[in-house]
Amino acid sequence: MRPAKTLLALTAAAAFGGFAATAVSELLENRAEAAPATGVPVPAAPPPAATAASLPSAVDGQAMPSLxxxxxxxxxxxxxxxxxxxVAVRNPFFDDPVFRRMFPQVPQERIxxxxxxxVIIDAARGYVLxxxxxxxxxxxxxxxxxxxRTLTAEFLGSDRDTDVALIRIPAENLTGLPLGDSSRLEVGDYVVAVGNPFGLNQTVTSGIVSAVGRSGIRGLGYQNFIQTDASINPGNxxxxxxxxxxxxxxxNTASLNPRGSMAGNIGLGLAIPSNLARDVVQQLVTTGEVRRGTLGIDTQRLDARLxxxxxxxxxxQGALVTQVYPGSGAAAAGVRPGDVIVGAGGQRIADPLALHNFEGLQPVGASVPLQVLRxxxxxxxxxxxxxxxxxxxGGAMDPRLAGARLAELPEAQRQARGRGGVLVEDVAAGSRAAQxxxxxxxVITATSAGPVDDLTALRSGLARRPQQLVLQxxxxxxxxxxxMQ
Structure with missing residues (x-):
């Protein structure tokens, strides 16, 4: 084995989870790890400062605006x-029964x-997003x-690649929020963030929409973010x-800060659009999982030489098509190797990652207009x-892979790596793949049959089983x- 190039650490510190310490994985994801929810020092509120006068309730007969x-x-x-x-506490002494008998009080797990x-989005059903x-x-x-009131929640489903989860609570007299049309948001619109930063419940911050359709941020899965300067901190x-x-x-999902999320807010917050969340929730409620569509092509970056x-x-700029898989949506549409995809669904496509991100946000059966240079x-x-x-x-594609369960690379991992591949999700003990x-x-990035960007590419490459199978x-x-023997 030879060392691979070390990926650059992501400077986007995600405001993930509750009291989430910023932890950027050197190789794959920049997910923050949860820190203890208890024992976090909260500074005492300073005494109210004396004021000479309060704001007037009206100016020139017009009431002062209020949220x-x-x-x-x-x-x-x-x-x-x-x-x-x-979480199990890893201690080599726990393998010794004499040690466990002598020190039974030593904890073998921690909480x-x-x-x-x-956010409650359906008061009647108790759905919480x-x-x-x-x-x-x-x-x-x-x-x-x-x-x-504190209630035990039931997990209904989640989608790692868009960072959306749905849970349910059994309660009456709930208040739900109507889902607005996020596609109508424009830069400059006023927005308000409500959450529990640092455990301070029901905290409100306000700002404007700084950008829409924000993408290209490594380690954050499929991306179509709303960017806002409303303060979004850990716990939001x-x-x-x-x-x-x-x-x-x-x-609200993340805050970008080169100094880390605990350094404070600098006005770069990201939120998942409600229209995207609505689509994910609909699939989770009806099927319990999220299905995504694909064009069925391989692409590469268009450089100056190409x-x-x-x-x-x-x-x-664009995504250069290198292969079109038979029976795919792209093949039926007439896409050819050598085409350069520069637009999809009205969005500019600058590179393969942008195209892959666009595909991942589309439902199965979606009809997508493509702009192609030919x-x-x-x-x-x-x-x-x-x-x-x-x-x-794996065994269904090649007997030498029997016992291996192969999956699409999680989108956050793909973004962090800056390239594709196929994840080895599980390997059965004693199987041929294990041997x-x-x-x-x-992560399988290539075989003796060619490069591997996703499961479609791997399956196509192994359609004609190579005499000698080598995995990179x-x-x-x-x-x-x-x-592989």
């Missing part, structure tokens, strides 16, 4: 989400607790309402971003997205090759 009436309707729908996770936020990373790995999830994750009508237009060879300007001319095509496979049995030294967590594998920060 209070709107917030009275919104705040009861924003809740605190408290999670507990039991990690964290706090986040959530929050972030996947808030409840990820939790053994117990409870919700504290604005009126002080899963909280509400509302417009001035009190409609939910976003779910642009010249295609007769394009050296500065031309022979120096722009052509318009329309492709219907087919279902993207989620995981496959060939394949391990859970390995990333394991941790090391890349190597495995000969």
């Amino acid at each position: 209070a009436p709107m917030l009275k309707r919104v705040m009861p729908a924003v809740v605190s989400v408290h999670t507990k996770q039991r 990690n607790e964290s706090l986040g936020s959530g 929050t972030n996947h990373h808030v409840i990820e790995g939790a053994d117990d999830v409870s919700v504290t309402l604005a009126d002080g 994750s899963g909280g509400a971003l509302v417009n001035l009508r009190g409609e939910l237009v976003g779910i 642009a010249r060879s295609l007769g394009l300007d050296e500065g031309q 022979d120096g001319r722009t052509q318009s095509l329309t492709a219907t997205l087919l279902e993207q496979p989620r995981s496959l049995d 060939n030294q394949l391990r859970p967590g390995d 594998v990333d394991r941790g920060n090391v890349r190597g090759r495995l000969l």
